[in-house]
Amino acid sequence: MKRTRIKIVLILILVTLATTLSKGQAKMPEELTTATIPGQINYVEDHTRIYDNFRAIREDIYQKLNKNILDSLTAEKNKVAELKNNTAALDSQTDSLNVLLASTRQQLEEVTATKNKIRVLGLEINKTAYNAIMWILVGGLILLMAIGFMIFKRNLVVLLRTEKDLKELKEEFAAYRQSSRIAREKVEMDLFRANQKLKKLV
Numbered sequence: 001m002k003r004t005r006i007k008i009v010l011i012l013i014l015v016t017l018a019t020t021l022s023k024g025q026a027k028m029p030e031e032l033t034t035a036t037i038p039g040q041i042n043y044v045e046d047h048t049r050i051y052d053n054f055r056a057i058r059e060d061i062y063q064k065l066n067k068n069i070l071d072s073l074t075a076e077k078n079k080v081a082e083l084k085n086n087t088a089a090l091d092s093q094t095d096s097l098n099v100l101l102a103s104t105r106q107q108l109e110e111v112t113a114t115k116n117k118i119r120v121l122g123l124e125i126n127k128t129a130y131n132a133i134m135w136i137l138v139g140g141l142i143l144l145m146a147i148g149f150m151i152f153k154r155n156l157v158v159l160l161r162t163e164k165d166l167k168e169l170k171e172e173f174a175a176y177r178q179s180s181r182i183a184r185e186k187v188e189m190d191l192f193r194a195n196q197k198l199k200k201l202v
Helices: 002-026 037-046 059-115 127-201
Strands: 049-051 054-056 117-120 123-126
Touching: 037 059, 059 117, 117 127, 123 127
Parallel strands: none
Antiparallel strands: 049 054, 117 123
């Protein structure tokens, strides 16, 4: 009976040891593949023991953590190199943009300087003076047109009045001619009759 109990206890101990050994060696902790480097270090600190100022770490966990750290450092070095290259490219682009900006500013100053001047008949005239001269000329032309229109209107009124007076004068002259012709004919008839009477008397 004692032997059977001892055998059962030994079998249970062996099964328990085999289970813990298989669990310990078979699986890599998930934190070492998914967590960040600080998270992985925290996991190792939480799941290892310190003995006589030494920390006992499983070799495969140590190698995995070491590889992860080296991979992270390499990736960061590559990022730094890429950022340096990008910075150099941006500096070069900034220099070319500064040159372009200086050229554009110079062109803008030249355009601004020439914008206020107009070339007329080979002479450069200030735009304000040119506008003033143009408005004076336009105003003068409008004034001349107004004066010309008023003179034309006055001449038209005079012409119409003169035509009316001429028509009335012609009508008066025609009436005068008619009346003078009738009077002359009457005088001639009277003279003819008087002559006839004289002839009869003689």
